[in-house]
Amino acid sequence: MRDPIIVLKFGSSVLAGADDFPIAVQEVYREVRRGRRVVAVVSAHGDTTERLLHEARERWGEPQPESLARLLETGEARSAARLGLALDAAGVPARILDPVQLDLATSDEVLDAEPLAFRARAVHAALVRVPVVVVPGFSGRRADGSPALLGRGGSDLTALFLAHGLQAAECRLLKDVDGLLRVHPDGSLDHGTRYATASYAECLRVGGPLIQPKAVEFAAARGQSFRIAACGSGGGTLAGPYPNRFEPVVAKPPTRVALAGLGTVGLGVYRWLSGQPENFQVVGILVRDAGRQRAVDVPVQLLTESADHLLGRDPDLVVEVMGGEGPAAGLLDWCRRQQVPLVSANKQLLAGDPETLACLARGGSPELALAASVGGSVPALELVDRLARLGTISQVQGVINGTCNFILDRLHEGGDFQAALTEAQLAGMAEADPYLDVSGLDCVYKLSLLASRAFGRPVPPGSIQREGVGAGVEARVRAARDRGQVLRLVATALKGQGEVGCRVALEALPADHPLAACRQEKNAVLVTDAEGVGHLVEGKGAGRWPTTVSVVGDVLDARRALARRQTGPEQVRSTRSIQAGAEGAPTRRRESA
Numbered sequence: 001m002r003d004p005i006i007v008l009k010f011g012s013s014v015l016a017g018a019d020d021f022p023i024a025v026q027e028v029y030r031e032v033r034r035g036r037r038v039v040a041v042v043s044a045h046g047d048t049t050e051r052l053l054h055e056a057r058e059r060w061g062e063p064q065p066e067s068l069a070r071l072l073e074t075g076e077a078r079s080a081a082r083l084g085l086a087l088d089a090a091g092v093p094a095r096i097l098d099p100v101q102l103d104l105a106t107s108d109e110v111l112d113a114e115p116l117a118f119r120a121r122a123v124h125a126a127l128v129r130v131p132v133v134v135v136p137g138f139s140g141r142r143a144d145g146s147p148a149l150l151g152r153g154g155s156d157l158t159a160l161f162l163a164h165g166l167q168a169a170e171c172r173l174l175k176d177v178d179g180l181l182r183v184h185p186d187g188s189l190d191h192g193t194r195y196a197t198a199s200y201a202e203c204l205r206v207g208g209p210l211i212q213p214k215a216v217e218f219a220a221a222r223g224q225s226f227r228i229a230a231c232g233s234g235g236g237t238l239a240g241p242y243p244n245r246f247e248p249v250v251a252k253p254p255t256r257v258a259l260a261g262l263g264t265v266g267l268g269v270y271r272w273l274s275g276q277p278e279n280f281q282v283v284g285i286l287v288r289d290a291g292r293q294r295a296v297d298v299p300v301q302l303l304t305e306s307a308d309h310l311l312g313r314d315p316d317l318v319v320e321v322m323g324g325e326g327p328a329a330g331l332l333d334w335c336r337r338q339q340v341p342l343v344s345a346n347k348q349l350l351a352g353d354p355e356t357l358a359c360l361a362r363g364g365s366p367e368l369a370l371a372a373s374v375g376g377s378v379p380a381l382e383l384v385d386r387l388a389r390l391g392t393i394s395q396v397q398g399v400i401n402g403t404c405n406f407i408l409d410r411l412h413e414g415g416d417f418q419a420a421l422t423e424a425q426l427a428g429m430a431e432a433d434p435y436l437d438v439s440g441l442d443c444v445y446k447l448s449l450l451a452s453r454a455f456g457r458p459v460p461p462g463s464i465q466r467e468g469v470g471a472g473v474e475a476r477v478r479a480a481r482d483r484g485q486v487l488r489l490v491a492t493a494l495k496g497q498g499e500v501g502c503r504v505a506l507e508a509l510p511a512d513h514p515l516a517a518c519r520q521e522k523n524a525v526l527v528t529d530a531e532g533v534g535h536l537v538e539g540k541g542a543g544r545w546p547t548t549v550s551v552v553g554d555v556l557d558a559r560r561a562l563a564r565r566q567t568g569p570e571q572v573r574s575t576r577s578i579q580a581g582a583e584g585a586p587t588r589r590r591e592s593a
């Protein structure tokens with residue numbers, strides 16, 4: 001059975017500038033970790049379309065529609081390339097498919113065409129290999145192969161058209177407001193009330209500047225539902241064959257985050273959180289040396305060397321990305337006692353904590369989010385969790401240490417062990433003490449977490465057989481290569497006869513094995529269900545941005561859960577609408593495409 005597909009459309013107001021792409025990445029990743037395949041349709045960012053139009057008219061008078069269409073579609077092409085680059089940096093595998101590769105056929109009107117057909121098989125084929133396909137919206141090809149545009153705001157139509165053709169489970173149009181706001185009789189917006197559901201007719205009546213009317217008509221003709229929401233939202237407006245129903249817009253205060261650690265991962269997390277001041281306030285940062293020069297501007301009053309001081313700042317949420325077992329164990333214990341949610345990437349601490357393993361075996365807890373402790377941006381624990389809920393896992397097998405895989409890959413290419421390890425350290429993949437990586441212990445901790453969740457029983461690290469990438473590994477890599485095989489450090493947890501057997505060992509794999517194809521710092525986890533069907537997730541397993549995307553994914557989930565706990569459906573506030581609107585009131589913008 002195929003994973004469900006979701007079509008996400010990122011409007012020009014969401015991609016207002018180059019700095020907004022990490023927010024789009026996070027929105028895509030949110031769906032990937034839920035086990036969905038994502039088709040991300042993008043508009044040109046910011047006012048690109050207006051600027052290109054202006055340039056064409058100022059310079060060339062009344063340009064030919066064909067030339068204009070060629071110029072304007074470059075805005076969406078650039079956006080797609082940028083999102084592709086941002087996904088790659090975060091380690092989320094993605095492919096860009098343009099209108100030619102999609103065979104997206106339109107009618108003959110050059111600037112206001114109708115979409116007619118596209119090659120759904122091209123999308124499905126790409127989604128077998130990668131979880132994300134990025135599509136530049138707004139344009140297609142006429143019968144003669146020349147470009148045609150779908151009219152102003154046409155990326156909305158691209159998204160709904162693709163969602164319909166792919167039979168997607170959901171289509172979400174992402175805007176800089178969290179849904180359609182009610183309109184007062186005098187035409188002004190009621191910022192305190194939005195539509196929870198809206199009929200097509202109401203979307204056409206009040207959604208003009210926000211959604212392309214032609215796209216609404218396309219959906220109405222097919223009875224297709226779609227959502228209008230902000231990035232990070234859990235709600236927004238559900239549009240479709242529904243009655244109009246209103247709900248209050250409740251602005252939530254920023255979530256107060258205590259951050260423990262400001263190293264490779266902590267810096268990435270800090271940058272992300274501090275870029276979202278409406279939704280997050282970092283109230284303190286625990287470091288070992290508060291006087292040290294940092295690679296990022298951090299207000300000095302935030303830094304503390306005392307865990308007590310950090311926790312005294314009344315956090316709603318603690319993010320632990322410092323590693324080790326000492327002070328980190330104190331944070332885990334405090335969060336448990338105070339019932340404050342903890343997001344942690346610290347597999348050593350978590351696997352060594354019997355209560356955590358027991359909790360995982362019971363199905364986990366919303367108060368402990370540990371996705372980043374295994375696999376960086378690879379949603380390994382998430383996959384295991386989903387399949388464990390169905391009770392069908394027979395084996396978990398994975399390449400789950402980026403540093404070792406990087407070293408093995410370099411050795412395979414004829415490189416030197418020490419040089420490869422140094423490179424991995426400089427790139428921020430290796431643990432502070434790289435012995436944890438090369439000894440196989442890091443894999444053992446991660447396998448302990450995966451296996452405990454997979455098989456519903458605590459699997460302590462001490463019960464796992466271990467091998468690392470130590471002395472003599474070069475000869476084994478060479479021997480495997482000479483046989484046409486690839487040497488990998490493989491973590492395996494296998495259930496048989498009521499027992500769970502776990503080991504971390506070097507294995508020579510056939511070159512076409514999915515784990516052999518996992519190169520460099522990539523991780524891959526293959527989960528086999530009771531029917532023998534393999535489920536594979538892969539991507540970058542280590543380094544700043546792949547780990548940050550996973551930590552932030554957990555942080556965003558925790559904020560949504562906190563908001564639900566406090567006052568029902570949460571409200572997401574958008575940076576730009578707050579900057580642009582009076583008193584922080586969301587404003588509407590016209591989408592350029």
Ligand code: NAP
Nearest residue numbers: 261262263264265287288289321322323345346542543547
């Ligand atoms: P790192 O670069 O060594 O950074 C550690 C940070 O924590 C530093 O800011 C350090 O303070 C602070 N810290 C360490 N021990 C402390 C202590 N006893 N008291 C107060 N502060 C302390 O480590 P990292 O690579 O970011 O990794 C952090 C955690 O994420 C680890 O659990 C690691 O296993 C996990 N993780 C890392 C990756 C990765 O790719 N790097 C991937 C997944 C998970 P100073 O700055 O003052 O030294």
Ligand code: HSE
Nearest residue numbers: 401402403430431542
């Ligand atoms: N040191 C770890 C690795 C970081 O190389 O995989 C990611 O957990």
